[in-house]
Amino acid sequence: MSRSAMDDVDLGLVQALRVDGRAQFRTIAEVLEVSENTVARRYRRLRAEAGLRVIGSLDSTRLGRVQWTIRLSCTPDAAGAVAKALAAREDTHYVHLLSAGTEVSCTVSTGGVDEQALLLHKLPRTSRIVAMSAHLLLSTFRVPDTGPEPTVLTDEQIAVLRPDPIDIDVAAPPLHDGDRAMLRALNRDGRAPYAELAAATGWSESTVRRRLELLRRTGILRIGLDIPAAALGFGVEARLWMRVEPGAAVAVGSALAAHREISFAALTTGATNLVAAVVCRDTVDLSRYLTERLPELSGIIALETAPVIRTVKRAGTPQL
Template sequence: MLDEIDRALVHALHIDGRASFTQLATVLAVSPQTVSRHYERLREQAALRVVGLPDPQLTGHEQWLLRLAAAPETALDLAHALVRRADTSWVYLTGGGTEIVAVLETPLGMAHGHSLLLHELPPSVGLTAVSAHHLLHTYRGWRTPWQMSANALTARQQRMLGGTRLVSRGETPPSDHCSQVQLSPADHALMDALRRDGRAAIAELAAGTGWSPATVSRRLDHLRACGAIFFDIEIDPALLGGNVKALLWMAVAPAHLDEVATALARHDELAFVAHTTGPTNLVAHALCRDTAALYRYLTHGLGAVKAIHTMETAPVLRTLKAVGTIPTPGSPSDRGRTT
């Protein structure tokens, strides 16, 4: 399990994934050596990783939530085919092991972008069913982390890292403070590198983009300031009390959707809440300590929300890919350098 410093460090990295060990040490009131030691241990034992992610809305993209079904003997092959794609994230094996759920990112305006993915999948995967849900609005997730992974710092400590009330309360930050960003090939290379390693040193990022370190530093500062890129954390949720995982597909009357989704985004059990297209217009990702806790949440937590007309529960058996790029063997490791 995580100790007090571990939890504080995880929360701090949610706020500023590129904060130096010295900055983090000041906020946590420990030495930089202590921060470094805890960080390395979390990387090795808790699968901690910082990843830089582009904001889809500001970088000309949209997201689809795909539910794909395959025969039992080919479902895992289908899942791994999705994992290998650069435009996918959150690849889950759910239900009885024959359904795969994944998030696909496509260029804005490509209304049938998800269909292109299906044509590119190898025929051997034995695809038997498909449904695609356009992600219209996210209430919890992406920029607003699961509350159980971001509840260790005081308000003062969060301010020291530049955090705001959005970080601790799970509200969706406005994106209208910056118009859509036109990305150059070097920008794409920069974002690809940060998706692999959000704490990569400026010198490493410069080598991958062809820019000078000073140019990389200025461009990264600009992209962060206007919201075109942000940083997220990958970590084993079981260490934070999320041993049992389930996807929840809910149908809510449109008149009550925003009210219900906003309320659910404050629930400790939910790491992701979003409005989607389709017969179930609200999807959530539940993380609970055990099956008994999941039962209590479904019957008492969600059962008390009268505006939820129907709900489907799909247990997550395996998480094959999260938000970052799957590291390749021999890729540079994250040593906590952000200079």
């Protein structure tokens, strides 16, 4: 399904689910001024034809965990197998094949900085991995998403859909086995009904509802929309690694986060201290972004670009 095949109802539904992936179809229908049956039918079609998925994911930083971005250079015959092995792990997300299929990048969550050595030992062991680097994510300017979103809804419509804000002053509650079971179910389907979540956890539906709302309010649980950028007309994705003057890194990262083309931006350790993901309509747009928009940002010393050849895993289960 292509961007040209979507009408304003489809695009409005996509944008509504970006605002709140668990918004009731009745509420979305009222905002879009269509029937609830129409919203449900369009949702099923976008899932089947455009690859749209709503995903519940854990924000491990709220639980004191840290994240690393990993780069692996492989021989051409090994990169695909390495990417699949990484995608199968529960502690990885955003696994990409890059640079003509000879490089793999991913994000890994660990319990702390001191677990880096353990992390590296757990990576796939093969002589066909010729180089590897790990960069600690220090702060995030824009959390990962699928890039530019439709702009069909008005501010007033968005306000109706917007969930309660995250309350960072509320301490993150400890996770129980039931929470983990619920998170696994939501990772498969972020819109899983309460009855299904109750069956997965062994809790009552009312307990599931209260616990889900608490995890969302404290920022532990994120309900996000996952849809291939190509389905929205953005056919070219790339990872950017930038070496930026230390005193300018925060300003550059904040500016990147405001760029429509940027779907992720973070400050990292390492020789390149900013990592970002860019989503463009085609190679012409990517060229224009790299040569016209980025040079406007003062403080960038060096830039490395790696096109995304294939996404093996996003925030949820592997795209195998």
